[in-house]
Amino acid sequence: MDEEELFGRLANSAPSVAPRDDRLGIAIDQVVTESRPVHRQRKRLFVAGATLSVMLVGGTSAALASQPLLEWLGFAPDQSIQHVNANGDYCAAGMIVRPEGVPNDDASFLAAKDIFLGIDFNTLKIPDAIRNDYKYSAAAASAKAEEIAEYNAAHPEATLQPALPDPETDMLIDTAYTLMTDGLKARGLDVGHFSLEGAGTCDEVSR
Amino acid sequence: MTRADRENHLETLIRANASDLLAYLERRIDPRADAADVLSETFIIAWKKAGKAPSDEIGGRMWLFTIARNVLLNARRTARRRLAATDRLRWELEQSQTGTDLSDATAVRAAVGKLPADLRELIELVHWEGFSLVEAAQITGITASTARSRYASAKGRLRTALAFAPEESLS
Numbered sequence: 001m002d003e004e005e006l007f008g009r010l011a012n013s014a015p016s017v018a019p020r021d022d023r024l025g026i027a028i029d030q031v032v033t034e035s036r037p038v039h040r041q042r043k044r045l046f047v048a049g050a051t052l053s054v055m056l057v058g059g060t061s062a063a064l065a066s067q068p069l070l071e072w073l074g075f076a077p078d079q080s081i082q083h084v085n086a087n088g089d090y091c092a093a094g095m096i097v098r099p100e101g102v103p104n105d106d107a108s109f110l111a112a113k114d115i116f117l118g119i120d121f122n123t124l125k126i127p128d129a130i131r132n133d134y135k136y137s138a139a140a141a142s143a144k145a146e147e148i149a150e151y152n153a154a155h156p157e158a159t160l161q162p163a164l165p166d167p168e169t170d171m172l173i174d175t176a177y178t179l180m181t182d183g184l185k186a187r188g189l190d191v192g193h194f195s196l197e198g199a200g201t202c203d204e205v206s207r
Numbered sequence: 208m209t210r211a212d213r214e215n216h217l218e219t220l221i222r223a224n225a226s227d228l229l230a231y232l233e234r235r236i237d238p239r240a241d242a243a244d245v246l247s248e249t250f251i252i253a254w255k256k257a258g259k260a261p262s263d264e265i266g267g268r269m270w271l272f273t274i275a276r277n278v279l280l281n282a283r284r285t286a287r288r289r290l291a292a293t294d295r296l297r298w299e300l301e302q303s304q305t306g307t308d309l310s311d312a313t314a315v316r317a318a319v320g321k322l323p324a325d326l327r328e329l330i331e332l333v334h335w336e337g338f339s340l341v342e343a344a345q346i347t348g349i350t351a352s353t354a355r356s357r358y359a360s361a362k363g364r365l366r367t368a369l370a371f372a373p374e375e376s377l378s
Contacts, residue, residue, distance in 0.1 A: 001366055001369060001370055003362075006362065006365065006366060006369070007334065009311060009312075009315045009369070010315060010319070010330065010334035010335075010365070011334050011335075012311070012312050012315070013311075013312045013313075013315035013316045013319065013334075013335075014234060014312075014334070014335035015233070015234040015316070015335075017229070017230045017233040017234065017239075018233065018239070018299065018300050018303035019303055019304075020226055023299055024296075024299045024300075024303065025226070027292070027295045027296040027298075027299045028225045028226060028229060028246075028296060029222070029225075030292035030295060030296070031225075031243070031246060031247050031250065031292045031293060031296050032218070032221050032222055032225055032250060033292070034247075034292045035221075035247060035250035035251050035253075035254060036214070036218060036254060037214075037254050098211065099215075100215070101215050101218045101219065
């Protein structure tokens with residue numbers, strides 16, 4: 001038996017596998033998607049309580065975000081917001097739309113970014129569904145504070161430094177995210193092709 | 208490369224190789240539906256090692272198959288983590304029909320099955336999965352020269368077995 005015949009017979013001896021149809025493709029795709037770590041959520045909010053001696057001077061464009069805020073954020077935000085919260089603290093946050101597993105010219109990602117850049121945070125109304133969400137309630141804040149206190153009691157060597165609560169910033173980012181996903185759905189685009197990342201700080205010094 | 212870049216690269220790599228990885232596992236696991244569990248475990252481990260994923264496509268492919276092979280070898284010893292989507296993939300594999308093997312394929316497979324494990328694995332990787340001998344060596348963790356030696360031995364044994372044993376007696 002020559003080599004060519006042997007190789008042909010070996011190649012033909014491979015056990016058959018399931019046909020690669022659409023249904024199997026979707027099932028494989030779902031396993032891939034679910035295997036990705038949880039921290040890759042589509043929306044990421046991070047509001048920290050670190051003191052930052054910065055006060056934004058108005059407007060909502062990235063160009064108006066000061067250099068200290070840019071350095072603290074670690075990215076150049078697509079939009080930044082600022083307001084005085086219920087405690088009288090001055091809060092600033094930066095937000096950026098990022099592609100999720102797609103190239104930078106992906107249609108869904110570009111549409112999401114376009115919608116986001118069109119949002120005027122000065123006039124943005126927070127819907128009741130978000131404003132009344134439990135996660136923004138006093139009870140939720142109290143429960144979180146209790147969890148942190150318990151953790152700190154158990155870990156005196158490495159206590160958590162809880163963020164100053166600023167539900168208004170979180171609600172504004174949540175509202176923006178909802179507008180983006182609603183807009184994409186209305187256009188028949190994929191809401192999984194982008195993430196909205198936000199980070200902010202409330203600064204008693206600059207009050 | 209930022210963490211986001213690394214993870215996007217890995218997801219692209221996984222998606223590009225997922226079907227081939229599943230085929231690799233389907234050919235080696237009985238019942239075939241269990242390949243879904245090993246596949247999901249392979250991906251979970253790949254994500255845990257995301258920082259070590261080679262940046263090039265070929266290197267990344269070899270890396271993923273090496274992980275899949277190791278998961279396969281350990282499959283009977285470890286409790287596997289399950290993703291919800293694994294159940295759907297299992298169901299799809301259970302429902303799918305595969306073609307009927309030709310008698311010669313059955314005979315050749317029987318001859319391959321009688322090879323020592325280290326020789327058999329090289330033959331399967333090269334002739335069933337389409338890897339080069341060097342790539343197969345990388346996946347199995349041996350040197351290229353060792354792989355060449357084993358491969359030559361395997362071919363010699365197969366020639367003898369298939370030349371002197373009629374397919375009827377092997378099937």
